[in-house]
Amino acid sequence: MTGRQTGRVLALIIPAALLGGALLSQYGFGLHPCEMCYWQRWPHEVAIGAAIVGLLLGRRSAGTALAVVAAIAIIASGAIGLFHAGVEYRWWEGLTTCSTTPGSGSGDVLADIMNAPLIRCDQAQWTLAGISLAGFNAIFSILGGGLVLWLIGRKQGGFA
Structure with a gap:
């Protein structure tokens, strides 16, 4: 497998693993996401879609462009994670409001709102070695995205 092919595969694996980890932490360990946590997921969803279509296109230049x-x-996503981590570590001011998870769909909107967990964007729910989940997303996303670009671009010295 060439560097470009490896980069295209990693363009799918990296966001899928990071989004899978976020979903596992939410549904497996009860770490409910705040609004900025959801913001970090959206680019990963875009990346997964683009990478899948790029892989389906094969070796065409459009496939590489999608990677x-x-x-x-x-x-x-990593940049959003960096911003979010900065808010958690009090490096800068964050949002003035926080979000909760969507309602249960029971039809009783008020009960859904009252029973939804309030998750603050400026408090890390979990850390490892002082790094929050947003911080880990920033690290892995920025390095992973950079690796994909490097692998795709290193062949014959360009991205074409």
Whole structure:
């Protein structure tokens, strides 16, 4: 497998693993996401879609271009994660409001609102070695997206 092919495969694996980890932490361990956590997921979803279509296109240049789009989306998620981590660590001011998870769909909107967990964007729910989940997303996304771009671009010295 060439570097470009490896990059295209990683453009799918990296966001799928990071989004899977976020979903596992939410549904497996009860770490409910705040609004900024959801923002970090959207670029990963875009990256997964772009990478899948890019892989389906095979070795065409459009497939490579979509892998580049996926890498940029992965890095964008990392940038949002960096912002979110900065809010958690009090490096800068964050949002003035926080979000809760969507309602249960029971039809009783007021009960759904009252029973939904309030998750603050400025407090990390879990850390490892002082790094929050947003911080880990920033690290893995920025490095992973950069790796994909490097692998795709290193062949013959360009992205074409």
